Amino acid sequence: MASLTLDNVVKQYGRVTAVHRMSLSVADGEFLALLGPSGCGKTSTMRMIAGLEDISDGEVRIDGKVVNRLQPAQRQIAMSFEHYGLYPHLTLFGNIAYPLTVRGVAERDVQRQVFDIASVLHIDDVLGSFPKEVSSGVQQRVSLARALVRSPSVFLLDEPLSHLDAEMRARMRGELKRLQKAKRSTMVYVTHDQLEAMTMADRIAIMNQGRLQQVGTPKEIYERPANRFVATFIGEPPMNMIDAVVAGGSDGVVLRGPDAGSVVARLDASQSAALAAALPAQGSALAVGVRPTDIDVFGPQEGGLPGRVRLREFRGDDVLMTFDAAGTRLRAIVHRDTPHQPGDPVTLVPRADRLHLFSADSGDAIGHTEDGPGGSRGRSTFLSPAH
Amino acid sequence: MSTLLLDDVSKNFGDRAAVSDLRLECRDGEFLVLLGRSGAGKSTTLRLIAGIESPTRGEILFDGERVTALPPEQRDVAMAFESYALYPHRTVREHLEFPLRAPGRNLTEAAIAERVTQVAELLEIGALLGRRPTQLSGGQRQRVSLGRALVRRSRLTLLDEPVAHLDARLRHDLRGELKRHQKAQGATSIYATPDFSEAAAVADRIAVLVDGRLRQVDTPARLYDQPADVDVALTAGDLKMNLFEADRVAAFAQPVSGVHRLGIRPSDIRVLDRPDPSALPGTVYVTEPMGYDQIVRVEAAGQVVTARMPLDRGRFEIGQQVWLAPDWRRQHPFDPQGRRLGARLP
Numbered sequence: 001m002a003s004l005t006l007d008n009v010v011k012q013y014g015r016v017t018a019v020h021r022m023s024l025s026v027a028d029g030e031f032l033a034l035l036g037p038s039g040c041g042k043t044s045t046m047r048m049i050a051g052l053e054d055i056s057d058g059e060v061r062i063d064g065k066v067v068n069r070l071q072p073a074q075r076q077i078a079m080s081f082e083h084y085g086l087y088p089h090l091t092l093f094g095n096i097a098y099p100l101t102v103r104g105v106a107e108r109d110v111q112r113q114v115f116d117i118a119s120v121l122h123i124d125d126v127l128g129s130f131p132k133e134v135s136s137g138v139q140q141r142v143s144l145a146r147a148l149v150r151s152p153s154v155f156l157l158d159e160p161l162s163h164l165d166a167e168m169r170a171r172m173r174g175e176l177k178r179l180q181k182a183k184r185s186t187m188v189y190v191t192h193d194q195l196e197a198m199t200m201a202d203r204i205a206i207m208n209q210g211r212l213q214q215v216g217t218p219k220e221i222y223e224r225p226a227n228r229f230v231a232t233f234i235g236e237p238p239m240n241m242i243d244a245v246v247a248g249g250s251d252g253v254v255l256r257g258p259d260a261g262s263v264v265a266r267l268d269a270s271q272s273a274a275l276a277a278a279l280p281a282q283g284s285a286l287a288v289g290v291r292p293t294d295i296d297v298f299g300p301q302e303g304g305l306p307g308r309v310r311l312r313e314f315r316g317d318d319v320l321m322t323f324d325a326a327g328t329r330l331r332a333i334v335h336r337d338t339p340h341q342p343g344d345p346v347t348l349v350p351r352a353d354r355l356h357l358f359s360a361d362s363g364d365a366i367g368h369t370e371d372g373p374g375g376s377r378g379r380s381t382f383l384s385p386a387h
Numbered sequence: 388m389s390t391l392l393l394d395d396v397s398k399n400f401g402d403r404a405a406v407s408d409l410r411l412e413c414r415d416g417e418f419l420v421l422l423g424r425s426g427a428g429k430s431t432t433l434r435l436i437a438g439i440e441s442p443t444r445g446e447i448l449f450d451g452e453r454v455t456a457l458p459p460e461q462r463d464v465a466m467a468f469e470s471y472a473l474y475p476h477r478t479v480r481e482h483l484e485f486p487l488r489a490p491g492r493n494l495t496e497a498a499i500a501e502r503v504t505q506v507a508e509l510l511e512i513g514a515l516l517g518r519r520p521t522q523l524s525g526g527q528r529q530r531v532s533l534g535r536a537l538v539r540r541s542r543l544t545l546l547d548e549p550v551a552h553l554d555a556r557l558r559h560d561l562r563g564e565l566k567r568h569q570k571a572q573g574a575t576s577i578y579a580t581p582d583f584s585e586a587a588a589v590a591d592r593i594a595v596l597v598d599g600r601l602r603q604v605d606t607p608a609r610l611y612d613q614p615a616d617v618d619v620a621l622t623a624g625d626l627k628m629n630l631f632e633a634d635r636v637a638a639f640a641q642p643v644s645g646v647h648r649l650g651i652r653p654s655d656i657r658v659l660d661r662p663d664p665s666a667l668p669g670t671v672y673v674t675e676p677m678g679y680d681q682i683v684r685v686e687a688a689g690q691v692v693t694a695r696m697p698l699d700r701g702r703f704e705i706g707q708q709v710w711l712a713p714d715w716r717r718q719h720p721f722d723p724q725g726r727r728l729g730a731r732l733p
Contacts, residue, residue, distance in 0.1 A: 200675070313587070
C-alpha cells in the first residue's frame with residue numbers, strides 16, 4: 001500500500017473549472033472518504049487520481065512518485081466505479097479472477113482469494129452465473145470484488161454500494177471497513193452519502209462547487225464544521241441555522257433572535273471571553289448553528305425562541321419535532337414522552353454550550369461554544385430511561 | 388369521507404397468494420401506513436382498494452357500502468403509484484390542473500390556480516411548473532405524479548412509496564409535510580413503504596404486512612414497544628432487533644418459561660470495555676460512528692450482536708475484547724412459533 005498526495009491539483013474543462021487548486025494527503029493504510037453533493041468535483045478528482053482525466057495543473061503523487069503522465073494501468077491503482085463494465089462473456093467467478101489469472105497467480109490461490117472476497121460480499125453463491133443473469137446490486141459487488149482481489153498501491157471506489165438496498169448497503173459498509181482495516185489498504189472512497197462517509201472513513205474530505213471545504217476525522221467535522229455548508233451537510237436531521245444579532249448583556253454576549261425579544265442564547269462569561277476576538281461587533285448579524293439534539297423544548301415561557309409545533313415524528317427511542325420558529329423551520333430531537341403536539345405553542349432554548357457560530361457573509365465558522373472532549377456531552381436521547 | 392374496510396380480502400395471482408385474509412379498517416381522516424418489505428403485498432392491497440385489481444375473495448367497503456364491484460373511476464380515490472405515466476407534451480402545471488378540470492368538478496380558475504400553487508410549494512416543484520416531463524429528473528417526475536393525487540382532495544388518497552426516488556434530505560423533509568397537508572384537509576390516506584423510520588414518522592397507525600398477511604395494526608409506539616411476533620419485531624425498527632436463543636442467554640436474561648427466543652433492541656445494549664460477570668463476553672466486529680452515536684457490532688453468543696450507544700461512552704477497535712450488557716428487563720419474549728408471549732391478536 002502507499003500514500004497518495006494531491007498537490008494543488010486543478011481540473012479545467014475549457015473555461016469551466018471543475019476542481020480548484022486541491023491539496024490533499026492520504027496516508028498509507030488510510031480510509032479517506034471524498035464526500036460532496038453531485039457536481040461538487042469529487043468524481044473529476046477521482047478520475048484525475050485514476051488517470052482517466054488529464055490533470056490541468058498540479059501534481060498527483062503515489063508514494064512520493066509523480067504519476068501525472070502515467071497511464072491508469074501504470075499507476076498501481078485498483079478501481080471500482082459505479083458503472084465499471086464487467087466482462088459479459090466471463091462468469092462472475094471469471095470476472096473477479098481476471099486480475100489474478102492475468103498475473104499468473106496459481107489456480108488454487110485464485111480459487112481461494114476469489115471465494116474469500118466473494119463470501120465477504122455475500123456473492124459466493126452466484127459465482128457460476130454471467131453478469132446479465134444477476135441484479136445490478138450483485139454486479140456492483142462483483143466489480144468491487146474484482147478491485148479488492150488485487151494488491152494495488154491505492155484503491156479508488158466510486159459509490160461502490162449505490163445499487164444495493166438499504167439493508168444490504170448497511171451490511172456491506174461494515175464488511176468493507178473490516179476488509180480495509182485487515183488489509184491496511186489505502187482507500188479513497190467517493191460518495192454523496194454523508195452517513196456512509198461518517199461510518200466508514202478515518203478522515204473525510206468534503207467538497208462543494210469544486211473546492212475542498214474541510215478535511216478531518218468524522219468527529220472533527222461533526223463537532224467543528226469549518227463553514228455553513230459542512231455544518232448543514234453532515235448530520236441527519238441537519239443542523240439548524242438561526243439568524244441572530246450580537247448584543248451585549250450584563251454577564252456576557254447575548255445572541256438575539258429575529259423576533260422581537262427573542263433570544264437564541266446567552267453566552268456566559270468564559271464563553272464570551274473565548275469568542276470575544278472572533279465575534280463581529282454588537283448589532284451585527286450572525287448565523288447560529290445548533291443540532292437538533294441540542295435544543296430544549298418548553299411550554300411558552302420567557303426568553304428563548306417562541307414557536308409552534310409543526311410536525312411530530314416518532315422514531316422509536318425518541319421523537320423528532322419540527323417547529324415554525326425564528327422565521328424558519330427548526331428541529332429538535334426530544335424524549336418520547338414529550339407532551340407537545342402539532343399546533344402547540346412552545347419556547348425553544350438552544351444549549352449555549354453547543355453552538356456553532358458562522359459569519360453572516362462568508363459562512364465561515366467564527367467559533368464553537370462546545371466543551372472540550374471531557375465536557376458534559378450530557379443528555380443522550382438514545383438511552384432508555386432505565387439507563 | 389370515509390371509513391374504509393377490507394373484509395377478509397384475499398387476492399391470488401394464479402396459485403400465488405399475494406394477500407390473504409386481510410381484515411383492515413381505516414378510520415375517517417386517518418393516516419394509515421402499510422409497512423412491509425418488497426413483495427409483502429403492499430402494492431396489491433392498494434390496487435385492490437383502488438379497484439385496479441379485484442379480490443379473489445372478500446369485500447371492500449367505503450363508509451359501510453360495498454364498492455368491490457365498482458371500477459376505479461367511480462370510487463373517488465386519488466392514487467400516486469410508483470410507475471407514473473406523465474404526458475410528454477404537457478407542462479407540470481397542466482398535469483396538476485388536469486384532475487381539477489375533470490367533468491363534474493366546478494372550480495373557478497382562481498381556485499384551481501390556488502390549489503396548484505399550494506401543492507407545488509408543498510412538493511418543492513413551484514419553480515418547475517412551466518417544464519415538461521423530459522426536462523425533469525426522476526425525483527421531480529415522481530413529485531408531479533404525487534401532486535396530481537394531492538390536488539384532488541378525494542375521499543381517499545392512496546400513496547405507494549411516494550418519496551422513494553427522492554434524495555435522503557427531500558425524503559425526510561417531504562414525508563412529514565405530506566402528512567401535515569393531508570391532515571389539514573381532513574383527508575383519509577393510506578401510505579405504503581418498506582421503511583420503518585418513514586412509517587413511524589408519519590403514521591397514526593401502522594399495518595404490518597408479512598408474506599401477504601396482516602400481522603399487527605397499531606400505533607408506531609405500540610408496534611415498537613410490543614411487536615406481536617418475530618417478523619414484526621425485525622420489520623419495526625430502523626436497526627434490526629437482536630434475537631437470542633433463550634437457553635443460550637438464560638443465565639443472564641432469566642426469561643420466563645415458554646420463551647424460545649428473546650429480542651433486545653440495539654439501543655438497549657451497553658458495550659463495556661471491562662469484564663463484567665453478568666455481561667456477555669465478545670469481540671468487536673466493526674464500529675460505525677454516526678455523529679453523537681455509534682453502532683458497535685460485536686461477535687458474542689455465537690452471532691453478531693448490534694449495539695447502539697453514544698459516541699462519548701467509549702471508542703472501540705475491531706478485534707477488541709468487550710462485554711455486552713443488555714437491559715434484560717426490556718427483552719421481547721417470543722414462543723417457538725415466533726409469537727410474542729402474551730401478545731394480543733391483530
